[in-house]
Amino acid sequence: MSKAEVVRKIDVYDNVKPPTCSSGKVINPAEKAVSFFCPNCGVFLIWRCEKDRIQGATYRCPNCGFEGP
Template identity: 55%
Template sequence: MILPREGAVKFPCPQCGDTTIWRCEKCRGFGRPYKCQKCGFSGP
């Protein structure tokens, strides 16, 4: 497991709300996509 550093955020999946999504500061800054492992929703 990779632990998030300061500046990371976590939020429920915007579509299903069942999965917690972690975004590190760098990924957020670069606008890298994420994908929910349960429903497949992806976002910037």
């Protein structure tokens, strides 16, 4: 099964609890961040900001501890 990263704009931006990427940065609604459910547990919605995607930074699932590119 191939990994599918869906690039999408943030339609609903929650100012109370904004999405944060794996490096702890708050996702700017203007940037092309990606979100996908953890490929291991499928429970936690992981966000990656544009910068992390370009740099290929690793992410970590807070739910199961899965780390991936």
